[in-house]
Amino acid sequence: MEITHRQFHRVDLLSLSGRLDAASAPQLREAIEHLFHTGHYRIVLDMQHLAHISSAGLRVLTDARKRAREWKITDLEGGDIRLASVPPNIGEVFNLTGMSSLFAIYEDATAAVGSF
Amino acid sequence: MTNGSPAPETITLPATLDALAAISQFVATAAEATGLDSRTTWQIQLAVDEAATNIIQYAYPHHTPGDLIMTWATATSAVTITLRDQGCSFDPNNVPPPDLLSPLEERQVGGLGIYLMTRLMNEVRFNFDPQLGNVLTMVKYLQHDEAEQISVLPLHGRLDAQTAPHVNTQAQRLIEAGTRCLIIDLEQVDFISSSGLRILLIIRKELMILGGELRLAALSPRVREVFDLTGFAQVFAIYPSVAAAGPTACDG
Missing domain, CATH: 3.30.565.10 (Histidine kinase-like ATPase, C-terminal domain)
Incomplete structure (x- = not known):
């Protein structure tokens, strides 16, 4: 898996490509941990070029979302992991596992970055 | 090949x-x-x-x-x-x-x-x-028999914490075998508890995720009252009889 990072004023965008499986999940976990360590809790994951996700990848997403949401500026504003450009097969995995109701999913990275 | x-x-x-x-x-x-x-x-x-x-x-x-x-x-x-x-x-x-x-x-x-x-x-x-x-x-x-996608599951007696897991197992077996429209026949059920309602909600959600649906049929007046009191009458698709619930009604 390849991860490219773009930093915006308030939001960090990680674009994922390739396979998010048990082999690559630690790589994403590390990239997100790195952002958390530098105080960045508003993160968009762009999945446009993600070909595959397995439960190991889902685990990274749910753990990261939980951590991000613990960071709050006010009751209404704080950290979150939001998803963009989810391909149909990955969307189906989210539906099967009940995760589509947990994550805010946006049409594209621009909309997701703008949502914060 | x-x-x-x-x-x-x-x-x-x-x-x-x-x-x-x-x-x-x-x-x-x-x-x-x-x-x-x-x-x-x-x-x-x-x-x-x-x-x-x-x-x-x-x-x-x-x-x-x-x-x-x-x-x-x-x-x-x-x-x-x-x-x-x-x-x-x-x-x-x-x-x-x-x-x-x-x-x-x-x-x-x-x-x-x-x-x-x-x-x-x-x-x-x-x-x-x-x-x-x-x-x-x-x-x-590689191919599914459409006729197998509709099933009727008749229940008897009490639907409570004790019997709910068994009902769930039966429903899961039908879903795994390809059922997407499940009709649960409640005619012979005389008692339903919150655990019973919860298991019906779980089965309903499973089917909806798979693009299917759960239908409840032939509720006795006592069971119907529980659905009305809890507001679940609005959540579930309820039919007066199994015949009214399908199988043709499931095509949609």
Whole structure:
């Protein structure tokens, strides 16, 4: 898996490509941990070029979302992991596992970055 | 290649995480040769990925990975995939099912991989053979009989905390066998508790995720009152009789 990072004023965008499986999940976990360590809790994951996700990848997403949401500026504003450009097969995995109701999913990275 | 039963294809890899991408490629190649559509292909890829990940992470001691042997066999009506290893015995049936309904913060994500395997494939079987080691067999049906997609499940007596798990097991079996429109016949049920309502909600959600639906039929006045009092009469599709609930009514 390849991860490219773009930093915006308030939001960090990680674009994922390739396979998010048990082999690559630690790589994403590390990239997100790195952002958390530098105080960045508003993160968009762009999945446009993600070909595959397995439960190991889902685990990274749910753990990261939980951590991000613990960071709050006010009751209404704080950290979150939001998803963009989810391909149909990955969307189906989210539906099967009940995760589509947990994550805010946006049409594209621009909309997701703008949502914060 | 779609007709007849060609000899199974086999790949042997060291059971390390690096093998996952190669396994996925093996599935893609075999699926293309079989003429599978892209959706069926990724469903098999994901199920195999989950199965292989379990073997890689749990079968062998970390410093001495053994082999993972995978076969792909195509028949007219199904693709059968086996994964074999000589590692320590592992039974996916012992892993508790994942919790898909509670809030994220309370969730245990364990068991999600096996849940996906059973959802994406039509059959998942585990065997231990003294010679072959652990053998995991997964079958994907290539055509579905539409007539099998509607089922009626009649219940009797009390639907409470004690009987709810059994009802859920029966429903899950029907869903795994391809049922997408499930009619639960409540005519002979004289009592329903909150645990009973909860299990109906879980079954309803499962079916909805799969694009199906749950219908309740022939509620006795006492049971109907519980649905009215709790507001669940608005949530469930309720029919006066099994005949009114389908099977033709399920086509939509």
